[in-house]
Amino acid sequence: MPGKYYEDLPLGMHIKHALGRTLTEMDNVLFSSLTMNTQPLHIDEHFAAQTPFGQRIVNGIFTLGVVVGITVGDLTAGTIIANLGYEAIKHPNPLFHGDTIYVETEIIAARESQSRPDCGIVTMKHIGRNQHDEICIEVTRSALFLKRPLVDNAEHEPE
Template identity: 70%
Template sequence: MPGKYYEDLEVGQRIKHTLGRTITEADNTLFCALTMNTQPLHLNEDFAATTPFGRRIVNGIFTMGLVVGLTVPELTEGTIIANLGYERVVHPKPVFHGDTIYVETEVLDKRPSKSRPECGIVRLKHIGRNQHGEIVVELERTVMFKRRPTEPTETGA
C-alpha cells in the first residue's frame, strides 16, 4: 500500500503532498447541491457581488474535504482504519473558483491504541494553501492507523 503505517510516522515529521487540485465552479455547485447547502454566498453571483468578497466563495466544508483527500495517496491509502475526529478547523482566507489547493501535513502526536494493539492513534495537522501560498484552511485530524504487519517467524528443527 502506498499509505504510511503507524511506525512510518514520527512526531514533528512534515509531508509536502505532491498533488494539487484546481477547484471549479462545477465542484462548488455540485457540492452545495449534494449537501443541500443553499447559502447564496456560494451559489448566487449577484448576491455575492454585494459581500466583502465581491464574488462567490467556495464552500468551506468542500475545501476541508479536498485538503484531507489530497493527503490520501502519500499518507493514508490502505493504511488507516478510521478517521476519529476533526478539530480546530479554521479558514483564514476564502477560496474562489479557479484556485488551486496544495497541502502540507505535520504529525503532531502519536500513541499505540489502548483497545486495538494492531493499531496506533496519530494526530495530524493539515495546512491547505492556494496557488499564491496563502493558507486557506488548517485543521487537526485524529486517525487510527494500521501498525506494520510483522513477518511470521520460522519455526522448525
C-alpha cells in the same frame, strides 16, 4: 500499498503533498447542491458580488474534503482503520473558483492504541494554501492507523 503505517509517522514529520487541485465553479455548485447547502455565498453570484468577497466563495466543507483527499495517497491509502475526529478547523482566507489548493501535513501527536494492539492513533495538522501561498484552511485530524504487520519467521524459514 502507498499509505504509511503507524511506525512510519514520527512526531514532527512534515510532508509536502505534491498533488494540487484546482477548484472549479462546477465543483462548488455541485457540492453545495448535493449537500443541500443553500448558502448564497456559494451559489448566488449576484448576492456574493455585494459582499466583501465580491464573488462566490468555495464551500468550506468541500475544501475540507479536498484537503483530506489530497493526503490519502501519501498517508492513509490502505493503512487506516478510521478517521477519529477533526478539530480546530479554520478558514483564514477564502478560496475562489479557479484557485488551486496545495496541502502540507505535520504529525503533531502519536500514541499506541490502548484497545487495539495492532494500531496507533496519529494526530495530523493539515494546512491548505492557494496558488499565492496564502493559508486558506487549517485542520487537526486524528486517525487510527494500522501498525506494520509482523512477519512470522517460522512460516518463511527454509526446510
